[in-house]
Amino acid sequence: MSSEKGLIPHDLFPWKPAKVSGKAPQEKLIVAHAPHWHDGSKISTKNYNIMIAALPAVLFGISQYGAPALGVIALAMGSAMVWELIMNLAMGKPWSIGDASAAVTGLLLGMLMPATAPWWVIALGTFIAIMVGKQIFGGIGFNPLNPPLLALAMLVISFKGVFDFDEALRHYDLGFAMAYPLGQLKYFGTAAIGKFSVGDLVMGKQAGAVGSTFGLGLILGGLYLLLRGYIRWEISLSFLAGVFVTALLFNVLGDSSKYAGPFFHLFTGYTLVAAFFLLPEDSSSPANFIPMLLFGALAGFLTVLIRNVGAYVDGVPFSILLMNLANPLFDKIRPKAIGKVVENA
């Protein structure tokens, strides 16, 4: 009994069930490392909640633009999941569509598309988002850039016509000025945006992408995610603050016939969907407090900068992608761990 052949406790431990005569063998217990409690959070739960939060804005878009909008969302989500599955099979990895992150990527990309986007643009977009944006880096958690935004940026550069909302939505008459506010601002100055009151913008009375025009819905969804702790308030709010302050400075200090006021910038284009759904994407955003604030504020600053003096109508995809690249540097700013010994050279 006292021989020491192996090192596995089960082999060495003398009280084997066989030795206990007349009794049932003892229960097989699970051995695991502490902690034995978990708060029950799951990636899939988080992603389902993001989808729930996106529902008001998406349903509003569908009610505005009808079946084509539904088609865009459905195709984007479906194709994103198919790409993810194909990549799982090709790489011989366990299926990861169950975590719903591919579905969320598809949903978010669909929300950024005009209702009239052709099917192949959507399928190509989700291909870029899933393959180029995520899978080639190793899948969930490894993407340095926000996948839907990367896809959007590539599509906007490649197919300008598809994202010309005025042109794309010209057949719709929804009872309000059917013009893309940021386009009007860019090409005609603040004189052309008088027809958009802030109230109308918040209530979605503006032309735009399927899921990014209904400000109130996006804010409600965003608040839901903030309160449930699925996104970080530091990032969302600092982004909105960055947009507001920068727009205000341009408007007050600059040429007010060229630069719109802060509220216009908050409720048009992709600002709100970026603040609550795109920017706080986990893998491409920082985790420490000060970096989160810097990340959001600088993304907001760049967004308005590109809108006001850059070449593109909306600066969201580019400003956030730039900030994504800086993310590892941001996270170097971190508090000193308690007890850490700093050696001075």
Added chain:
Amino acid sequence: MIKRSFLGLAKPRLQYSVTVGTVQELPVPSKVILLLKEPQNGGRGNGLKVGDSVKTGQRLSASPEGVEYVISSVTGTISDMAPYVGMLGQKCKAITIDASGQDDWDDSFNKEPTLDAALKFFEYAPGNPSFKAFTDPEKSISAIVINGMDQDLLLTANQYVVQNEAADIKGGVDALKKMTGVDRIVITVPDNLVQQASTTGADVKSVSATYPSSLPHMIMKDVLGEVVLAGDSVEDAGVVFMSAEAVAALGAAFQTGQPCVTKIVTVVGKDGKTTNVRTRIGTPLKDVLQACNVSLNDRDRLIMGGPMTGAAAHSEELGVEPGTDGIVVQDETNSAQVTDYPCINCGECVRICPVKIPVNMLVRFLEGRFYEDARALYDLDCCIECGLCSYVCISRIPIFQYIKLGKYELSLIEIAEAVNE
């Protein structure tokens, strides 16, 4: 298991259990199993053999001058001695003693409170107090902290002792002062036990009931205002921690002349019902569970200790150890399951870490086995091992296990380097 609250904006707060119940006295078990550590330098005596008869309170060691020993908690005969390997590879001898049913006390312990007596008889007292730091010439101990709070959630063994055995703690405090010469003795208790603690003669400080404020490093920072440097133990910082139960055992022993051979254990069943029991050290877990009407099924977890830091045992035939403050039985569906999903960088661990470690980066290095970089760049040594990072991890990465593994691997490297020099 406490789940995430619906509103998740604020970080979760885990509260220690502070409602202390009564203690159920268990009868002397028919056998006890004691784990005798084997000395690290490989020196192996044969002072003990199967068939030896032992008395209650007798010091059992492999050789008469051996540093490692156990105190027999029953009177009877040694029926089995088998090798056993503990969690981090610690080699032990599992000594089974069949109890005769009657206690015949060994009389080699005398009531003189000296450090020598403490080293010889109390390292195996309930609560595993360590007196080695007092004799270590490299450490100067300036204070002793008696932890009247339990280390882990759900457990109330130490709080029971503060509430009901304050007189014994007082005796222990006096003995500690006499044997160690340390004047500064602090007792830390939750708010509701401040009054009982004030009768012990130690300096009373209250600690918050929020986990992990009762871990020694947190007490050092919050109560004593001293930060323990990364990689140092609390003893390196000049403070020795002892549980209230250990100090009470010390006090009682110097009064009665018999070393303490019982341990108070909080037993938590699957339904969350908690019972405190007082039982002989070495009682098989099975007997304790039976006495508390807790049954085990296949794939359950039997945790020695609490839910955040306890070790899941592989067999209910193991004995209650001097450090076993609790026995928690968990159903498989209620246990934390881990996955091999990657970190998604959500930052929950970074925000909950009580010592501000960038856990999101640390876990990447640990997963890649870059242990030395993990220590140099991402503060592996600052970790106080509370387990909160694993608790909140949305990817369910076994972060705490990675941290323990990293520290263990680094310690092996250090030992190898020391041998080569």
